[in-house]
Amino acid sequence: MTAVPAAAGTDAMVARLLAELQDRRRYDIGFPGATDLTFPALAKIVTGQLLNNVGDPWDEGHGHNHTKDIERRVVDLVADLLRAPAGRWGYVTTGASEGTLHALxxxxxxxxxxVVYASAAAHYSVTKAARLLKLPLVQIRTDATGRMDVTDLAGELARRRDRPAMVVATAGTTMSEAVDDVTAIREVCDDLAILRRRIHVDAALSGIPLALLPEKARPGFDFTAGATSMVISGHKFLSTLMPCGVLIHDRRPAGPAGRVVYTGSADTTITGSRSGHTPLLLWWALTTLGRRGLHRRAQQSRKLAAYTQQQLTRIGWPHARNPHAFTVTLAQPPAAVMRKWVLAGDGQTAHIVCMPGVTQEQIDEFLDDLRASDLARPRLHVVPDLDAAVTPLRAPRPRARRSRVARGELR
Ligand SMILES: Cc1ncc(COP(=O)(O)O)c(C=O)c1O
Known part of the structure; x- marks a missing residue:
């Protein structure tokens, strides 16, 4: 093998890029990618080996350059965390979006x-998957916290009782990290005797952190609650640095029979060629840290989110946080602050996601900027009234201005 040599100027360019990326990362606190883990022990494999897990992970195929044995271990580790039944099946995807497409x-x-049902707070990948597959999609209302309104779901399901249902629940919605009540969703389907159904849980961000909670604190979101498939993203909580995901079905889905002649493996995955490197990164993150290490990281993130909340309360900035969330939703800061910080704003609300890798120093710098901004008092912003309904804020309630805004008087 020959290492590709640097050409004139490329070394300098790479050094510049690295410095730029490290600098920019400091302000990137609005997207849920963890950045605290690196994988030097895998560097030789990741940068020096061709690895293609083409086709089904349980079918080795003709080629030998793959990590399907590691992939199967990853599927099992994640399936155990999500309490999937025996007979489950899954694979390492390019991300949660691909997993949802596969489930649909x-x-x-x-x-x-x-018919597909998903809440208005579901990720856009659900709409995309339904569109690609030309499936009808019914959008379900959310409550003030961002959770699927199960009463609205019941009404919509009742209108189409003769049709099979695919309900897509979310465990950790993109904007407020709300967790849909999968137990209640299953009960609604049972009450309506909708037996031809699937419940897919898009647990891109929160699947692993929630699964690590002690039993009594763990919400009903997994296979034991009623999920029939679930997906998590690897580059979110598990810090794989490269986008990937893990999809788990409760059983092997019906798929094309037989094997592709030239690959020697069944074509059960969305893409044919698949990364053999990302299963390694996932496996490393899951096994080197173990449940305790992963749980500790999750708790640190929650602690930082609670700190952020307290500081926002102190300066009277409207905000809210769902139980167990790393995400603090806040009224969108003024433009100057938004230019410096990446906060995923939608014009009214923005959020900070306290992922592993985000530090208190970053939060303090952001808060200094917010305080320094002369306009640091939202007038026309509306934040979902989460704090009233959800998180028992430890710090005192925000000032009166917040309540007026939250009630939507200025809408
Ligand atoms: C709830 C939810 N689902 C799916 C996704 C997309 O995940 P991926 O980037 O792994 O495809 C996101 C991304 O933020 C998300 O928040």
Whole structure:
């Protein structure tokens, strides 16, 4: 093998890029990618080996340059955390979006007249998957905290009781990290006798952190609550640095029979060629840290989110946080602050996601900027009234201005 030599100027360019990336990362606190883990022990494999896990992970295929044994271990580790039943099946995807597409496709294979239900707070990948598969999608209302309104879901399901249902729940919505009540979703389907159903849980961000909570604190969001498939992202909590995800089904979905002649493996995955490197990164993160180490990281993130909340309360800035969340939703700061900090604002609200890798120094710098901004008092912003309904704020309630805004008087 030959290492690709640097050409004129490329070394300097790479050094510049690295410095730029490290500098920019400091202000990137609005997207949920953990950055605290690095993988030097895997560097030789990641940068020096061709690895292609083409096709089904349980089918070795003709080629030998793969890590399917490691991939199967990753699927098992994640499936155990999410309490998937025996007989489960899954694979390492390019991300949560691909996992949701796979789950919707599996539902369509079982029931070609399936109707998809997802909340208004679901990730855009759900709409995209339904559109790609030409499946009807019914959008369900959310409550003030961002959770799917199960009463609205019941009404919509009741209108189409004769049709199979694919309900997509979210464990950790993109904007407020709300966790849909999967137990209640299953009960609603049972009450309506909708037996031809699947419940997919998009647990991109929160799947692993919630799964590590002690039993009594763990919300009903996983396979034991009623999920029939779930997906997590690897580059979010597990800090794989490269985008990837893990999809788990409760059973092997119906798929194309037989094997692709030239690969020697079944074509059960969305993409054919698949990374053999990302299963390694996932496996490393899961096994070197173990449940305790991962839980400790999650708790540190929650502690930082609680700190952020307290400081925002202190300066009277409208904000809210769902139980167990790393995410603090806040009224969108003024433009000057938004130019410096990446906060995923939508014009009214923005958020900080206290992922592993985000430090208190970053939060303090952000708060200094917010305080320094002369306009640091939201007038026309509306934050969902989360604090009233959800998190028992430890710090005192924000000032009166916050309540007026939250009630939507200025809308
Ligand atoms: C709830 C939710 N689902 C899915 C995704 C997309 O995940 P991925 O980037 O792994 O495809 C995100 C990304 O932020 C998300 O928040």
């Amino acid at each position: 496709n599996a539902a369509w294979q079982d029931h070609p007249d399936v």
